[in-house]
Amino acid sequence: MRKNIISFLVFCLLSCLLFISCSKAYDVVIVGGTIIDGTGSKGYQADLGIQNETIIKIGEIEASESQNIIDAEGKYVVPGFIDIHTHSDNISDTRRKEALNYLKQGVTTMVTGNCGSGSHKVAEFFNRIEKQGIGTNIIHLVGHGTVRSFVMKNAAREPTKEEMQHMKSLVEQAMQEGAAGLSTGLFYAPGSYEKT
Numbered sequence: 001m002r003k004n005i006i007s008f009l010v011f012c013l014l015s016c017l018l019f020i021s022c023s024k025a026y027d028v029v030i031v032g033g034t035i036i037d038g039t040g041s042k043g044y045q046a047d048l049g050i051q052n053e054t055i056i057k058i059g060e061i062e063a064s065e066s067q068n069i070i071d072a073e074g075k076y077v078v079p080g081f082i083d084i085h086t087h088s089d090n091i092s093d094t095r096r097k098e099a100l101n102y103l104k105q106g107v108t109t110m111v112t113g114n115c116g117s118g119s120h121k122v123a124e125f126f127n128r129i130e131k132q133g134i135g136t137n138i139i140h141l142v143g144h145g146t147v148r149s150f151v152m153k154n155a156a157r158e159p160t161k162e163e164m165q166h167m168k169s170l171v172e173q174a175m176q177e178g179a180a181g182l183s184t185g186l187f188y189a190p191g192s193y194e195k196t
C-alpha cells in the first residue's frame with residue numbers, strides 16, 4: 001500500500017513537471033524589436049521565440065507564451081557579430097575569459113591568431129579554453145610568425161629545406177588540431193623576412 005502511494009506521488013510530481021515544461025512554448029521571447037536577419041534584407045518589426053537555444057519562430061508572439069520576455073522596443077535584434085580581426089588570444093587567460101567587452105557590443109564570435117601571431121599549439125589552446133569556458137565563440141588561425149620563430153628564431157634569411165619542411169609540418173598539425181587557416185603579418189618581423 002505504502003509503495004503504491006509513493007508511486008502515485010512520484011507519478012503526480014512527474015506529471016506536474018511535464019505540465020510546467022509544456023505550458024510555455026518558448027524559453028525566451030524577444031518582443032517589439034526591429035529584426036535585421038543578416039541576409040541583407042530590410043529590417044522589420046517582429047517578435048522572436050527561442051527554445052533550446054534555437055530560434056523557432058519569428059512573427060507575432062504572445063507575452064504569455066514565455067516566462068522570459070525581453071523587451072527590445074526601439075532596439076535592433078541581430079545575429080551575433082563576428083570580429084574577424086582580434087588580438088584576443090588572451091581569452092585563454094582566466095581573468096579575461098568572459099570577453100564582456102565584446103559581448104556587450106554584440107560580438108559573439110572572435111577570430112584569434114591574426115597577423116602571424118597565433119599559437120601553433122592549437123589543441124592545447126582549445127583544450128584550455130574549453131575547460132575554463134569562454135564568453136564568445138572562437139575561430140583560431142595558426143600564426144606564420146609563430147611557426148617561423150619556433151623553427152628559425154628571429155633569423156633574417158631564407159629557411160633551409162629542412163626548416164621549411166619543419167614549418168610545413170607544424171602548420172599541418174595545427175590545421176589537423178582545428179585551426180581555420182594560416183595568418184601572416186608580413187609587415188612585422190619575422191614575417192617581413194619571408195618570400196612568397
Ligand SMILES: [Zn+2]
Pocket residue numbers: 085086087114115
Ligand atoms: Zn592584427
